[in-house]
Amino acid sequence: MSFVIARGGAADLDAVGSLHALSRLKTYNFLDGYRPELYAAHWRARFESEHDNHRMHLATSDSGMLVGFAYVGDGWLHAIHVHPDWIGRGVGMALMRVARRSLRELGFERASLWVLADNERACRFYERDGWVQSGQSRLGEIEGVMTRQLEYVCDLRHSDNPLAV
Numbered sequence: 001m002s003f004v005i006a007r008g009g010a011a012d013l014d015a016v017g018s019l020h021a022l023s024r025l026k027t028y029n030f031l032d033g034y035r036p037e038l039y040a041a042h043w044r045a046r047f048e049s050e051h052d053n054h055r056m057h058l059a060t061s062d063s064g065m066l067v068g069f070a071y072v073g074d075g076w077l078h079a080i081h082v083h084p085d086w087i088g089r090g091v092g093m094a095l096m097r098v099a100r101r102s103l104r105e106l107g108f109e110r111a112s113l114w115v116l117a118d119n120e121r122a123c124r125f126y127e128r129d130g131w132v133q134s135g136q137s138r139l140g141e142i143e144g145v146m147t148r149q150l151e152y153v154c155d156l157r158h159s160d161n162p163l164a165v
Helices: 011-028 036-050 091-105 121-127
Strands: 001-007 054-061 066-073 077-080 110-115 132-142 145-155
Touching: 001 091, 011 036, 011 066, 011 077, 036 054, 036 145, 054 091, 066 091, 077 091, 110 121, 110 132, 121 145
Parallel strands: 077 110
Antiparallel strands: 001 054, 054 066, 066 077, 110 145, 132 145
């Protein structure tokens, strides 16, 4: 199966919330349940207040299933998630390419993101794509659990990673 990437909007936020909840549940062993309604509510509130200066991109399969999404704005890659069954099929790299382009179109030359320090697969993904650790870390909360997060940065002027083509 193949996929296409298009801009997302308010009508897509329940599906985004469901995928976000599933992605986190399958990635973070400290979560104890699938809570799509929690994530959908988060995305509805966030999108309503940020849709003018942020962009959401969706990857959908030929059958119309949401298989990934990315959310950018304010010089940040705020989120990028791929359905667990679609990891390794190029969805993440395609979303990353579109996310970097969107950040450049929004006027940014540099971007940042936060990733859980223990999420080695995501760290490798970002590093393959040209992101580097800034040396900054923080504590952040995910569903009531405090997590250590690392900041990664990317020079968008030189981020046309051939691996992402």
